[in-house]
Amino acid sequence: MVKITIEEFAKNYIKENPGEKYKEIVELLKEARERKKSGAACPTCGKPMWMAGSAISGEDGCYFCLTGEKDSSEDYEIE
Numbered sequence: 001m002v003k004i005t006i007e008e009f010a011k012n013y014i015k016e017n018p019g020e021k022y023k024e025i026v027e028l029l030k031e032a033r034e035r036k037k038s039g040a041a042c043p044t045c046g047k048p049m050w051m052a053g054s055a056i057s058g059e060d061g062c063y064f065c066l067t068g069e070k071d072s073s074e075d076y077e078i079e
């Protein structure tokens with residue numbers, strides 16, 4: 001995973017999704033980070049939660065369960 005800050009991720013996200021609000025995305029990302037800190041893991045397989053994807057999709061999970069992809073090396077994760 002490529003690590004970036006919450007602010008960078010939110011900026012990139014709203015650039016690609018112009019209907020979304022920066023502040024709301026930052027809030028969602030912070031909440032996802034809090035859930036992971038307090039021990040949340042992927043409910044399907046128990047792997048570490050993908051915070052960025054969980055925040056955006058509104059559903060907690062690991063990268064692999066949320067995307068169905070096998071390679072996470074080029075995707076972003078928040079710090």
Ligand SMILES: [Zn+2]
Pocket residue numbers: 042043044045046047061062063064065066
């Ligand atoms: Zn999983």
